[in-house]
Amino acid sequence: MKHYGHFIGGEWISSTDTIDSINPASAKTWATFAAGDAQTADHAIKTAHAAFTNEWREFNPEQRADVIDRLATALETHWESLVAAEVSDNGKRIAEVRGQFAGLHTWFRHFANEARNMTPEAQTNGVPGVESTLHHLPYGVVVAITPWNSPLMILAWKLAPALAAGNTVVVKPSEMASASTLEFAKLAFEAGVPAGVLNVVTGYGHTVGEALVRHPLTRKVTFTGSDFGGRKVAEAAANGVVPCVLELGGKSAQVVFADADLDNTVNGILSGIFLSNGQTCVAGSRLIVEKTIKNALTQRLLDVAGGLRLGDPMDAETQIGPLANEAHLRKVTEMVATAQSEGARCLLDGRETAQGHEGYYFGPTIFDGVTQNMQLWREEVFGPVLAITSFETEAEAVSLANDSDYGLAGGVWTQDPRKGARVAAQIDAGTVYVNHYRSVDPNVPIGGIKLSGYGRELGPNAIKDFLQTKSIWIGSAPVAVPFP
Numbered sequence: 435m436k437h438y439g440h441f442i443g444g445e446w447i448s449s450t451d452t453i454d455s456i457n458p459a460s461a462k463t464w465a466t467f468a469a470g471d472a473q474t475a476d477h478a479i480k481t482a483h484a485a486f487t488n489e490w491r492e493f494n495p496e497q498r499a500d501v502i503d504r505l506a507t508a509l510e511t512h513w514e515s516l517v518a519a520e521v522s523d524n525g526k527r528i529a530e531v532r533g534q535f536a537g538l539h540t541w542f543r544h545f546a547n548e549a550r551n552m553t554p555e556a557q558t559n560g561v562p563g564v565e566s567t568l569h570h571l572p573y574g575v576v577v578a579i580t581p582w583n584s585p586l587m588i589l590a591w592k593l594a595p596a597l598a599a600g601n602t603v604v605v606k607p608s609e610m611a612s613a614s615t616l617e618f619a620k621l622a623f624e625a626g627v628p629a630g631v632l633n634v635v636t637g638y639g640h641t642v643g644e645a646l647v648r649h650p651l652t653r654k655v656t657f658t659g660s661d662f663g664g665r666k667v668a669e670a671a672a673n674g675v676v677p678c679v680l681e682l683g684g685k686s687a688q689v690v691f692a693d694a695d696l697d698n699t700v701n702g703i704l705s706g707i708f709l710s711n712g713q714t715c716v717a718g719s720r721l722i723v724e725k726t727i728k729n730a731l732t733q734r735l736l737d738v739a740g741g742l743r744l745g746d747p748m749d750a751e752t753q754i755g756p757l758a759n760e761a762h763l764r765k766v767t768e769m770v771a772t773a774q775s776e777g778a779r780c781l782l783d784g785r786e787t788a789q790g791h792e793g794y795y796f797g798p799t800i801f802d803g804v805t806q807n808m809q810l811w812r813e814e815v816f817g818p819v820l821a822i823t824s825f826e827t828e829a830e831a832v833s834l835a836n837d838s839d840y841g842l843a844g845g846v847w848t849q850d851p852r853k854g855a856r857v858a859a860q861i862d863a864g865t866v867y868v869n870h871y872r873s874v875d876p877n878v879p880i881g882g883i884k885l886s887g888y889g890r891e892l893g894p895n896a897i898k899d900f901l902q903t904k905s906i907w908i909g910s911a912p913v914a915v916p917f918p
């Protein structure tokens with residue numbers, strides 16, 4: 435059994451209050467995390483603030499880039515040592531975790547290079563005899579709050595640009611899955627990230643998480659999680675007039691036209707919904723398919739999804755691992771029961787395929803006849819449950835896709851490029867893929883609209899989003915100041 439403390443100022447800080455991390459594949463506790471409180475939050479934020487005002491502020495962009503590069507090199511060499519911690523915590527399949535971790539260093543390299551290439555911007559003004567200059571300054575202490583589904587990759591998207599911009603960071607990973615973040619923080623410290631620049635506090639969101647957001651020295655918050663958690667964080671941040679980025683949930687639509695390449699589409703729909711057992715924010719959970727091909731596409735989805743192998747997430751051959759925790763299994767089970775009671779037709783029942791498996795297993799599930807008033811259409815399951823409906827006209831397809839309180843992602847499948855572009859432009863979402871699904875790249879922003887949140891991560895403005903501008907006006911000679 436592993437016992438993790440908080441990682442603050444380059445030191446492990448233990449706690450008498452702890453949280454069990456239960457391995458979802460076995461339903462057995464494999465580690466404990468410290469359960470932080472307001473005092474822990476105060477210590478972490480003050481430590482990060484001291485690092486910001488002393489050593490870290492003296493680093494120029496080139497020196498920060500060197501530190502981030504050293505961290506990238508450490509990750510490139512040692513990423514494999516972090517894998518087991520994440521699989522044990524959240525039950526994500528080892529093949530997926532390896533895929534994410536083998537590329538973790540690239541996010542850091544990218545933003546180290548961006549920091550090196552930041553050039554001062556010229557500023558002009560129309561006031562005679564007065565020059566103005568534009569400065570980009572880090573916020574100071576940034577609080578980064580992450581969910582349990584992909585803790586380390588999501589952290590990399592926040593941390594790399596935040597550090598490149600010159601901030602210091604306090605991370606609050608999910609109470610369900612903190613181990614990989616803690617192991618990573620230790621690795622970063624050993625690689626040369628100065629003490630206090632990256633700190634990790636563990637515990638519950640409504641206690642230590644909220645205390646971090648409310649702390650008077652917190653200057654910016656970046657949050658990824660549910661819309662419920664996002665609202666709480668935004669309320670707490672508003673109290674201190676602290677800006678936040680909210681990356682929240684989704685109910686993403688996959689629109690399939692009759693002229694789509696079906697082989698490609700079947701793969702896209704299946705990986706869109708069943709990767710990570712449906713526990714991804716961009717999960718394409720609503721399939722909106724042209725009526726003439728609905729039966730053929732549904733049958734092909736059932737043929738593949740029905741044969742996916744459930745198993746131990748540590749086994750590289752496993753295709754479907756467990757759900758991340760018991761409460762989540764209960765929630766998914768209840769939502770599937772509600773879908774049935776509301777009249778949706780269950781074509782593939784993940785409760786049946788999960789029978790006989792220890793741990794929190796739930797197999798791929800497919801519903802037909804899902805209507806817009808049903809819970810399954812409106813609410814995020816965050817599990818392996820696909821809702822199918824059909825359309826007859828393009829306008830109807832767009833209208834169905836946009837009938838959601840969320841707006842994170844969407845997919846369009848057609849071999850007509852003009853139709854693909856036209857429909858993608860009309861779908862209300864932060865990201866839309868055409869004949870493709872789920873790519874991420876440091877140059878391309880991600881984020882949502884409506885209940886999926888606000889602000890963006892990654893993309894060309896990722897570092898700037900962690901900087902504030904300051905204008906300085908300098909009169910070269912006595913200049914008349916208009917009065918009154």
Ligand code: NAD
Nearest residue numbers: 580581582607608639643644659660663666681682683715
């Ligand atoms: P969650 O909202 O329950 O928790 C996320 C994090 O917020 C955890 O660290 C939690 O402890 C913390 N938290 C909760 N309440 C808080 C509060 N009042 N103050 C401060 N911190 C608080 O979400 P989850 O169940 O861990 O993650 C699943 C959700 O995350 C899904 O809705 C999923 O769609 C979303 N998600 C979104 C993205 C994206 O990029 N948009 C990516 C991954 C996951």
